[in-house]
Amino acid sequence: ESIEWLEAVLMHHPGAILLISHDRVFLDTLTKRTVEIGGVKVYDYKGPYSAYQLWREEERERQSQAAKNQQKYIQDTEQLINKFRAKKNKAAFAQSLIKKLDKLERVEVDAAENAQIRFRFPPAPRSGKVIFEAQGVKKCFDELTVFEGLDFIMARQEKVALVGKNGAGKTTFTRMLLNLEAATQGSLETGHNVDIGYYAQNQTDELNGDLTVLGTLEEVAVGDIRKQLRGLLGSFLFSGEDVDKKVKVLSGGEKARLALCKLLLHPYNVLILDEPTNHLDLKSKSVLKEALRSFDGSLIVVSHDRDFLSDMTQLVYEVTPHGLKQYIGDIKQFLHEKHATSITAYEAKKNTPIAEQKSKAPKTPSKDSSGLSHAERKERDKAIRKAKKDVNRWESKVTQLEQKLSEHNDAMAEVDPSDRAKMTDMAYAYDAVQQEMQDAINQWELAVETLDRLESNG
Incomplete structure (x- = not known):
């Protein structure tokens, strides 16, 4: 709700705004100019972030082609120099070519920070055809009924987004899938050979503070992925000497990124991710999103990031007081059906708890029940x-x-x-x-x- 409020305030702000954000939709909605500060250069583009990204990629392609053409010219010229420099009557000509090359301004190709990062999950071990199956599940905490009548079946390699209004029980349901919470009523079974990787917002508590950043990954990485550890850490904002820092000196955000990075190394066949993008910048979000899209296992993801969820899942499940409701398509189709522009706008609409619904006895319609x-x-x-x-x-x-x-x-x-x-x-x-x-x-x-x-x- 706070993002929605801030966006509305800034939309009507009469003055200039300098905005730094990792939220692509937020940037595209509010900005008309994009400035990127690179390692040695500043790029200034009159347009929103997504349009700027498109321009930058095309600019790199143009520069790359120009650099190839220039390199061919240099090679041809050097061949002429080598051919004529030993001949007395052509020595002056060779010297002029050498001076020409010395004065030539080399075409530089802008480095794309994540150009070499194409991380993929390890192949997921094969599981049974059914990952989870729930029938008539009810969950209560004392007198509070979170949901009831919940039916759910998830097939192998399905990718789903889990949404629900505030207090609907999204976290409770994911904990039940992990056998961390028991159902009050009904059955919930996990399929054959299911190996679940889970990322929660308190995942950082599991890290060993005495290990270094790189050592944390080396402890669990197996196979060819070990060769990519430094590049992967770079995509999660750990570069240079950062990889030699002890985990105990990292900030909360750094620990969260490292915990997520560590999770990606194990060959799970089911991933359950709860708000995985909270501490990631746009580059890291993009890397993670592409990795999840190419993941050949099953995925359940809970996130408030509309751009991150777009085009990632085939199904959206809404947690309601009366169970799960399935929507075919990704988060964009779901929000369209819900008449909401964002996940936070959808969640802001209040649910009526079951206990409250039951406490209200049905009223016999009167002649003027509305007053x-x-x-x-x-x-x-x-x-x-x-x-x-x-x-x-x-x-x-x-x-x-x-x-x-x-x-x-x-x-x-x-x-x-x-x-x-x-x-x-x-x-x-x-x-x-x-x-x-x-x-x-x-x-x-x-x-x-x-x-x-x-x-x-x-």
Whole structure:
């Protein structure tokens, strides 16, 4: 909720904003200019972060091709120099070529920080066809019923996102899958040869403080992955002398990144990750996301990062007081069905606990159970119909603008990166469409809030 609030405040801030963030969606929503500070160079681009990333990749490709052409020219020139420098009548010509090469300004190719990092999980050992199977599961803590009637079956190699409103029992359910919590009622079985790797927010407590960062990984790494340990640590922000630090002197964020890094080394066939991106920057998130997408085991992930979850899972399961509800597709489809622009916006809508629901005895409808007169009810129903139309209208508008934004992205990919004028014009056009879409999303959110308010008052 705090991210939603901050985004709304900054959207309407009249002055300039210098924003540093690891949240890609947050950056794309709020910024119109991107400045990257590299090792020896600063890159300044008039456009949001995602558009800047596209431009940087194209710029690297252009530089790489220019460097290849220049290298060929240098080799050809050096051949001429070697051919003529020993001949008296051509010695002067050879010297002029040497001076020409000395004055030649070499084309430098910008180093992509994660260009060499293509980490993949070790092949997952084969498990049974069914990973988890739950039937009629109920979980209570004293008088509080968290959920009941929960049915769940997960097949081998399925990748699912687990979501739920605040207090719905996401963590409780994952702990039950790990046999760390017992069901109050019902059955929950784990399949054959299932080996679970779990990342929780308190995972750092399991680290040995007397080991070094590199030693922590060397202790558990096996096979070819041992050759990639320093590169992998670099992707999680440990580089140079950092790998020789003792774990006990690391900050909380560094320990969390190391714990996640360590988890990736073991050949599990099931991963359950709870908020794995909390302490990761954009580069590290991207590395982890690609590793998870190529993971050939089963995955359950809990995260508030919409960009991280996008295009990662085939299914979304919503934890509700009455069990699990399945949604086909990734988090984008789920949020679209829930009329929410982000996971935090969806979670902000309150659930009614089961205990509270049961405490309310069914009421026999009276002549005027709402306390409204006939005329007032008629006016309210009219307002609800109008609010529904507004929600559908703005939802359609957002969908159209998403398509338009995608078309702009495709068009930008076709432009020659050396044509700075055209790239700048297209970046401004992209920004204009993005701003229009954000305005439409804001209107849609207002319409949804109005509809919710009218229906709850009914």
